[in-house]
Amino acid sequence: MARLSVNIDQIATLRQARLGKEPDPVTAASIVELAGADGVTVHLREDRRHIQDRDLRLLRETVKTKLNLEMAATEEMINIALEIKPDMVTLVPEKRAELTTEGGLDVVMNKEGLSKQISVLKNGGIAVSLFINPEIDQVKAALRVGADYVEIHTGRYADAANKEEGEIEFGRILDATKAASKLRLGINAGHGLNYINIKKISKISEIEEFSIGHSIISRAVLVGLDKAVREMTELVKVNQAVLKQPL
Ligand code: PXP
Numbered sequence: 001m002a003r004l005s006v007n008i009d010q011i012a013t014l015r016q017a018r019l020g021k022e023p024d025p026v027t028a029a030s031i032v033e034l035a036g037a038d039g040v041t042v043h044l045r046e047d048r049r050h051i052q053d054r055d056l057r058l059l060r061e062t063v064k065t066k067l068n069l070e071m072a073a074t075e076e077m078i079n080i081a082l083e084i085k086p087d088m089v090t091l092v093p094e095k096r097a098e099l100t101t102e103g104g105l106d107v108v109m110n111k112e113g114l115s116k117q118i119s120v121l122k123n124g125g126i127a128v129s130l131f132i133n134p135e136i137d138q139v140k141a142a143l144r145v146g147a148d149y150v151e152i153h154t155g156r157y158a159d160a161a162n163k164e165e166g167e168i169e170f171g172r173i174l175d176a177t178k179a180a181s182k183l184r185l186g187i188n189a190g191h192g193l194n195y196i197n198i199k200k201i202s203k204i205s206e207i208e209e210f211s212i213g214h215s216i217i218s219r220a221v222l223v224g225l226d227k228a229v230r231e232m233t234e235l236v237k238v239n240q241a242v243l244k245q246p247l
Pocket of ligand 1: 215
């Protein structure tokens with residue numbers, strides 16, 4: 001049975017909108033775990049637009065399942081990972097101007113650099129996953145550079161404009177997954193997965209872990225809104241009732 005790692009970056013995005021203390025991704029991580037998630041994922045971006053160094057430090061202390069750190073393969077991030085020691089690092093390409101991670105890593109073209117970076121991380125006791133597009137060449141290169149896992153980019157499947165396009169992208173994911181499985185790489189998948197498109201892809205038995213963030217946090221906002229408004233309505237009413245009483 002596949003595992004679910006919940007990406008809580010968007011909780012931090014909401015907090016950073018006010019540069020305040022809430023909602024706290026560290027509290028969110030505990031709720032995610034209490035709800036049955038198998039892991040917590042955060043992406044510490046170079047521009048710190050959502051997750052902060054403080055979050056990562058505290059999450060390392062509080063996460064009881066599995067902490068997956070998504071990060072660019074830079075010297076700064078590798079040093080942070082070696083200090084914090086997440087259970088797994090997922091290396092992703094990172095561009096400053098992008099809204100979210102856009103494509104997979106080009107492992108084929110960066111074999112030498114990645115091999116060195118992966119061995120530094122693995123020597124530090126951290127499992128390493130590479131976020132790649134569903135392409136056989138990238139899967140093979142991931143094995144060659146010493147990765148423990150690949151995370152198959154599901155974004156093009158998730159964003160497919162129609163059924164035919166979706167089928168083609170699904171086929172690519174299936175082929176890449178089968179190839180990774182033959183090479184005995186661990187297999188994760190994620191990006192753009194939601195409550196609808198997960199149904200088909202979760203049938204691929206070789207995928208060990210799904211990394212899902214935006215759709216879960218979006219749903220939480222909507223399904224939690226009713227309760228939150230009721231609680232505030234109650235407080236507003238209670239205060240009015242108190243004011244009406246003689247002092
Ligand atoms: N996997 C990777 C490598 C990502 O960069 C992201 C987005 O941060 C995800 C999974 C989760 O994607 P989403 O938020 O669309 O579920």
